Amino acid sequence: MKKMSVKKVFMLAVLTVLVVSLLLTGCAPANTEPAPAETSTGEPAVTETQATDYPKRAMEFIxxxxxxxxxxxxIRTVAKTLQDTDLVSVPMPVTNKEGGGGGVNLAYMQEKKGSDTLVSVYSPPLILINLNGSSQLSYKDTTPLTRLITDYGAFVVSKDSKYQSITEVMDALKEDPKSIKICGNSSAGSMDHIQFLMIAKVAGVENVGEIDYVAFQDGSGASQVLGGHVEIFSTGLSEVRGLIESGDLRVLASTADKRVGTGVVAEVKTCKEQGIDATFENWRGLFxxxxxxxxxxAYWEDVLAKMVETDEWKAACEKNGWDDAYQNKEDFSKFLEQVNEDYKAVLTEIGMIQ
Structure with missing residues (x-):
């Protein structure tokens, strides 16, 4: 075999290098996209492409x-409705973060600033705990998404209670503000407490600030009444439906301006029907x-607007005695500004403003 010239050997080597280089660049294109930055929570920032596919990860419903x-x-009803109607395909597990009348979760939300996966439910305590000095945080430290419903307060006793009407309770408190112990699942100065004081004040009870109120933020208010530890449970009407149906509890009155719900809930008299011209609306929304x-x-505004029109959601509202009170983000934000001022006036009147 003839020996190859030095020139041919050199040319063959150059050609080999070129071929290998082309093969490598063609089969494994370089990744020129920079690594995503991180948010203030340490999570990878969402790129524009990822945003169009939102949501891709499980949500954190609280x-x-x-x-x-x-x-x-x-919020469990929201998650179930969204799942049952196929409006949202990612998991929506619900976490309970109790404490501080909602203040513990509100502080947690500050740690998740900028998150696109956190959605929490709130109602009047979100504003009340700020006005009464329990928290430095308020609704302004969240992102309001939508107002969903209006629930109403209820004043509940055990089936063996001597009290047969809300007027009997108020008559006893007029004689001695400390004669009856009231409880609720919200903190002192928050919703369950305030709704009772507002009704009591209109009913003519003086020194409403002296009324004994015990907070059971672990959700045990109903069992405390059943156990005879307190006389009156101030709560939401929908929260005690099962115990009303079973006959274990009796509802003396609701804070609605009319009869609401179906079945036993629809049989509950309002405070107004019993001569106390006062109401209290327990709005609930998502943040x-x-x-x-x-x-x-934008995604949640669109999805939730569709959800409230579904038969599944309407059936849930009817069952629980909820009034439809849907508002989009803009209207809900204006509503929050207004009720913040309204609650401030109420707390000032009953001496609980800070």
Missing amino acids: APSGAGGGWDLT GAPDMPDYAI
Whole structure:
């Protein structure tokens, strides 16, 4: 065999290098996209492409209370409805973060600033715990998404209670504000407490600030009444439906302006029917973490607007005695500003403003 010239050997080597280089660049294109930045929570920032596919990860739905309360019932009903109607395909597990009348969860939400996966339910305590000095945080430290429903307060006793009407309770308190012990699942100065004081004040009870109120934020208010530890349980009407149906509890009155719900709930008399011209609305809505991304806000506004029109959601509202009170983000934000001022006036009047 003839020996190859030095020139041919050199040319063959160059050609080999070129072929290998082309093969490598063709089969494994370089990744020129920079690594995603991190958010303030340490999570990878969402790229524009990822935003169009939102949501891709499981959501974090939160009830700021123990299991079985109004917040818990509301957000679990939302999750179930979204799942049953195929409006949302990712998992929506519900976590209970109780404590501080919702303040513990509100503080947690600050740690999740910028998150696109956190959605929490709230109602009047979100505003009340700020006004009464329990928390420095308020609704302004969240991203309001939508108002969903209006529930109503209820004043409940055990089936063996001597009290047969709300007027009998108020007559006893007029004689001695400390003669009856009241309890609720919200903190002192928050919703369950305030709704009772508002009704008592209109009923003519003086020195409403002296009325004994015990907070059971673990959600045990109903069992405390059943056990005879307190006389009156101030709560949400939908929260005690099962115990009303079983006959274990009796509802003396609701804070609605009319009869609501179906079955035994529809039989509950209002305070107004019993001569106390006062009402209290327990609105509930959904909130995202502070600085929730715009694409996430737009997504949830759209999905929730569709959800409230479904037969499944309407059936749940009827069953629980909830009034439809849907508001989009813009209207809900204006509503929150207004009720913040309204609650401030109420707390000032009964001497609980801080």
